Amino acid sequence: MLASKLGLCRWALATATAAGLAGCLLARPAAAADCESRSGLTACIDADPLWIPASPSRFIAVPSAGREPRALVSSGVALGYASRPIVVVAPSPATEGRELVLLDEVLTLTSLWALSPADGLSLGVAWPATLHQSGAGIEALTSQTGGELPATALRDPRVEGAYAFWHPRGSQPWQLTLASRLAVSLPFGQKDRFAGNGGCSAEPSFVASVARGPVFTSGQLGWRVRAPAELGGARLGTALVTALGIGSDLLPQGLLSIALETFMHLSLIQQVRTQSGPAREDAALAPAEWMASVRTNLPALGLRLALGAGTGIPLSSERRPGEATQHFAAVTTPELRAVAVVRYVPAAAEAGSD
Numbered sequence: 249m250l251a252s253k254l255g256l257c258r259w260a261l262a263t264a265t266a267a268g269l270a271g272c273l274l275a276r277p278a279a280a281a282d283c284e285s286r287s288g289l290t291a292c293i294d295a296d297p298l299w300i301p302a303s304p305s306r307f308i309a310v311p312s313a314g315r316e317p318r319a320l321v322s323s324g325v326a327l328g329y330a331s332r333p334i335v336v337v338a339p340s341p342a343t344e345g346r347e348l349v350l351l352d353e354v355l356t357l358t359s360l361w362a363l364s365p366a367d368g369l370s371l372g373v374a375w376p377a378t379l380h381q382s383g384a385g386i387e388a389l390t391s392q393t394g395g396e397l398p399a400t401a402l403r404d405p406r407v408e409g410a411y412a413f414w415h416p417r418g419s420q421p422w423q424l425t426l427a428s429r430l431a432v433s434l435p436f437g438q439k440d441r442f443a444g445n446g447g448c449s450a451e452p453s454f455v456a457s458v459a460r461g462p463v464f465t466s467g468q469l470g471w472r473v474r475a476p477a478e479l480g481g482a483r484l485g486t487a488l489v490t491a492l493g494i495g496s497d498l499l500p501q502g503l504l505s506i507a508l509e510t511f512m513h514l515s516l517i518q519q520v521r522t523q524s525g526p527a528r529e530d531a532a533l534a535p536a537e538w539m540a541s542v543r544t545n546l547p548a549l550g551l552r553l554a555l556g557a558g559t560g561i562p563l564s565s566e567r568r569p570g571e572a573t574q575h576f577a578a579v580t581t582p583e584l585r586a587v588a589v590v591r592y593v594p595a596a597a598e599a600g601s602d
Contacts, residue, residue, distance in 0.1 A: 291386035293477050293484055294404060295333050295351050295442035297513050297535050297580050299431060299451070300326045300589065302372025302408055303362040307509045308541050308556045308587050310466045310493035313427035313457040315412040316364035324360040324552075324591030329353070330582035334442060336389070336480025350480070351442055352383040354582075356403070360591065368412040368427075375405040378443060386440070389480065397441065404437040404444035410455070423459040428452075429470070449474035453489060462497040468511075476517055482533055482579045487513040495543075502545035507556075512536035512563060519566070531566040535578040537585060554589040 298309055304322055305312035334351035357379050362372035378401040385397035414426035431451040437444030453470020468491040476485035495507030512534055519531035541556030560581035567573040577583075 291442050292439045292446035293442060293479060294445050295354065295580055296330060296356065299406060300358055300360065300374060302360045302374040303370045303410065304552065304591055304593055306464055306495060306505070306543065307466060307493040307507055308539060308554055308589060309511050310468055310491045310509050311410070311429060311455050312466055313412055313425040313455040315368045315415040315425055316370045318364055318367045320364040320594065322362045322591055322593045324589060326358040326360060326587060326589040328356045328358070328585065328587045331584040333580055333582040334383070336579065348384055348388045350383050350385060350388060351381060353381065354378060355380040368415065370410050372408045373405065376403040378403060401438045401441035401443035404433045404435055406431055406433045421460055425457045427455045429455050445474050446477065447475045451489060465494040467492045472513060480579055483515070483517055483519055485515060485517040487515045489513055501547065505543045507541045507543065509541070510536065510538040530573065532564055533578050534563040535581045536561040536563045537581060539585065550592050550594055552591045552593055557586040559584055
């Protein structure tokens, strides 16, 4: 029995990996061509660093290491709003430069699907689409005449897989679960609209979830591998991913719970002098946000509802010659974010799915 389960897990993970690699290979030539830019500046970036997990979680941004029951199938949608995620300062006669709002307001709808072909194994797909966006667009940096940013965009879809390799056995005060996770973003989005990267992005990570009584917490540590891109003097690329969330059930059976979570993507590529930015020293690029959320379960209907909101955290820094170190919120960090998530999870799986 154990051998058959392990075989099924290997088959499912291998299938998901093969599908992701095939999608990357098919999309790579077209994506690379779409992202060519003589100026070195490109709109081929994912303006939204928040990857909402396709599988059920007690948090909005932090994935769960929960041991999913076999045959669990869930679906859902997430509606997100982000304010001013891409604002850059362009050179100008003024000392402080000229502020350009390349992406002002964004409304995104993400479809979520997940299944568990074996105990502890979960596979999922998340496909976001921009319903509305406004801003000056990349042409505000590359052209004097400028242009109009398209109001809608199809974004890069993601496939993900996770396996809980350590889970609670018996009745214990502390419920600890550990899982390995892989998420892959496929470059099928519209590249001229800040809707995706110029190639595949992969995020391998480890997730730990701990629960004791009504208190629960989850943490994630990994890295997001993606092709480097320059925008407004910032060099975006491979980043260290950290996320942490803590919450508490206010009512039994998850009828009402609250949570606080935060996540950060620390860039691992050097921030040096670029074509569009001044000289700088000791620069660190770290898009980071925090979010508070409230959540309720409706087991009779199989629904889980979550509503969260938060802001960016100014953890990025730079120092220019002769000046003190400045801290700021990195590009792709919104001033305000609000997210609503609705999931359908079969009532039979409510007790053990996260």
